[in-house]
Amino acid sequence: MNKKSLKYQEIVVYLLPLVIIYITGSYLIRSSIHETLVTTANRYIQISDDIFSDVENENKTALLDPTNCVLHEQNLRYEHDIEEMQVFLNQDIVCSSRGDRVDMKAMYVSSEELSSTLFITPAPYSDTGTGISVINKDKAGNGYYAVSSIERNYMRSTVGYWLNERLKRAVIFIDGASAPLGQKKSGSNPQYIAISDLYGYEMLLEASDTFVSERKTFYFLLSIPITLVLYLTLYYMRYLFSRERSMYTEVKLALKMREFFLHYQPHIDASSGSVFGLEALIRWQHPVRGVIYPDVFIPLMEEYGLINEMTDYVLETAYHDLVEKDLTAGLHLGINVPPGYFSDKKNISLLKKYKQKFDNIGIRLGLEITERQFLDDLARESISHLRTAGIDILIDDFGTGQTSLSVLEQTNIDYLKIDKCFVDSIGHESVNAPILNAIINLAKELNVGLIAEGVETEVQAQYLLAQEVTLHQGYLYAKPMPIEEMCSSEGKLKELSTINPLRA
Numbered sequence: 001m002n003k004k005s006l007k008y009q010e011i012v013v014y015l016l017p018l019v020i021i022y023i024t025g026s027y028l029i030r031s032s033i034h035e036t037l038v039t040t041a042n043r044y045i046q047i048s049d050d051i052f053s054d055v056e057n058e059n060k061t062a063l064l065d066p067t068n069c070v071l072h073e074q075n076l077r078y079e080h081d082i083e084e085m086q087v088f089l090n091q092d093i094v095c096s097s098r099g100d101r102v103d104m105k106a107m108y109v110s111s112e113e114l115s116s117t118l119f120i121t122p123a124p125y126s127d128t129g130t131g132i133s134v135i136n137k138d139k140a141g142n143g144y145y146a147v148s149s150i151e152r153n154y155m156r157s158t159v160g161y162w163l164n165e166r167l168k169r170a171v172i173f174i175d176g177a178s179a180p181l182g183q184k185k186s187g188s189n190p191q192y193i194a195i196s197d198l199y200g201y202e203m204l205l206e207a208s209d210t211f212v213s214e215r216k217t218f219y220f221l222l223s224i225p226i227t228l229v230l231y232l233t234l235y236y237m238r239y240l241f242s243r244e245r246s247m248y249t250e251v252k253l254a255l256k257m258r259e260f261f262l263h264y265q266p267h268i269d270a271s272s273g274s275v276f277g278l279e280a281l282i283r284w285q286h287p288v289r290g291v292i293y294p295d296v297f298i299p300l301m302e303e304y305g306l307i308n309e310m311t312d313y314v315l316e317t318a319y320h321d322l323v324e325k326d327l328t329a330g331l332h333l334g335i336n337v338p339p340g341y342f343s344d345k346k347n348i349s350l351l352k353k354y355k356q357k358f359d360n361i362g363i364r365l366g367l368e369i370t371e372r373q374f375l376d377d378l379a380r381e382s383i384s385h386l387r388t389a390g391i392d393i394l395i396d397d398f399g400t401g402q403t404s405l406s407v408l409e410q411t412n413i414d415y416l417k418i419d420k421c422f423v424d425s426i427g428h429e430s431v432n433a434p435i436l437n438a439i440i441n442l443a444k445e446l447n448v449g450l451i452a453e454g455v456e457t458e459v460q461a462q463y464l465l466a467q468e469v470t471l472h473q474g475y476l477y478a479k480p481m482p483i484e485e486m487c488s489s490e491g492k493l494k495e496l497s498t499i500n501p502l503r504a
């Protein structure tokens with residue numbers, strides 16, 4: 001995948017949550033407003049239906065004795081919901097609940113309206129033309145019918161939209177006409193239309209600007225912590241699982257996140273059983289894969305040019321691990337340093353600085369250098385310089401590389417580390433067996449110390465001791481372990497017998 005499309009992908013990944021939050025936010029705003037409108041509309045319909053059926057009852061009562069105008073007047077005197085009731089015989093007005101005090105202006109009732117129960121009182125009868133009327137026919141079939149116009153203010157205050165600041169308008173639609181008059185079904189804010197099961201009219205509610213902006217503010221405030229959590233999760237998930245995350249980014253990040261730590265394995269003086277030194281061995285605490293061993297990531301570090309950064313990290317960590325401890329004065333510390341590290345002047349002065357720091361806490365710094373890689377002139381010069389400055393130089397895995405002898409010829413060193421493959425040959429008819437003896441003799445001739453690596457059995461230990469190879473490192477004595485496991489609570493190095501009971 002090229003860089004450009006990776007970048008594009010990155011942008012998409014980080015923008016997507018914003019888009020999702022925006023879409024779900026808008027959806028939630030709309031649905032919460034909608035829910036309020038639905039509940040309110042259903043409540044309003046119920047209240048309105050109750051009013052209409054009350055008025056119907058008044059109409060029906062009047063129709064029991066249609067021509068008794070005085071009775072209607074008396075009955076309705078204290079009814080708040082009815083503005084006026086008129087009783088008709090065919091097209092002619094018979095009574096009005098207002099009695100004779102007003103001129104008997106008949107409400108216009110078309111033949112169509114006679115077939116339904118509710119209609120909008122048309123102008124000019126109603127002053128503002130916004131009333132709703134209820135019509136009932138005489139059941140006895142004598143041609144009478146009663147029409148009651150509902151008191152507008154009563155209707156408004158009972159339904160409640162007058163008081164509800166969440167609503168911009170509440171409109172009742174009956175057969176295409178509206179109350180209040182002249183309203184349209186479309187609006188700029190979210191709205192909802194409910195239909196009465198009982199009377200078939202429509203109740204339209206439109207949300208007010210205040211309500212809309214109140215909901216928007218609420219969801220905006222709510223979305224801030226959600227966005228934050230989402231991005232943190234996303235970032236963490238990408239950090240953990242991203243397939244796009246290259247091995248390079250992975251190890252680079254691991255250094256930054258300080259996921260590497262050190263185990264220490266003792267070098268034992270097998271003649272006395274005391275601990276002569278420690279070798280620092282790096283491990284990676286991977287957040288998903290658990291502990292990873294150096295054989296896996298060191299080649300990557302080398303390939304990506306991060307190995308020097310890692311060496312700096314090891315020096316710093318080892319110092320940090322040991323500074324608070326109360327170790328035996330003169331204890332050796334072996335740090336593995338790849339040959340390439342010596343080609344940079346900056347690293348040389350850093351090593352000298354650490355030599356000083358370790359001296360101050362009674363530790364003798366040693367560098368374990370593998371001779372598998374080529375040591376150039378500059379590196380050899382630097383190594384000699386460091387040795388003069390008092391740092392021990394150890395050749396690691398001696399005998400496994402191609403330049404073993406020439407290295408010895410050109411570089412002064414303190415110790416050779418006999419690789420495990422030669423120690424393994426002890427007691428076996430192996431091609432490596434004569435080489436082991438050759439290395440031992442060579443070291444004696446050159447007056448160089450020897451440390452045998454990978455000692456696993458008593459037979460190997462005894463053989464090496466018989467050859468006067470006294471410094472041993474291996475599972476027979478101790479496996480690499482955290483420094484805390486090696487030290488007592490006071491920070492003193494434990495006896496070998498307590499680290500490994502088999503050596504008691």
Ligand code: C2E
Nearest residue numbers: 281282293294295314336337338454455456473474475480
């Ligand atoms: P090495 O320097 O030869 O380290 C010795 C390795 O042999 C260690 O493996 C150690 O755990 C293992 N070992 C010690 N005794 C025995 C034994 O009795 N039996 C067996 N089977 N193994 C034993 P580890 O820790 O996995 O390290 C492997 C290699 O990784 C090291 O080989 C060294 O080359 C490299 N390495 C480790 N730490 C560092 C570091 O901090 N920097 C650099 N540059 N390389 C490191």
Ligand code: CA
Nearest residue numbers: 279336368396
């Ligand atoms: Ca080593």
Ligand code: CA
Nearest residue numbers: 397419420453
């Ligand atoms: Ca080795």
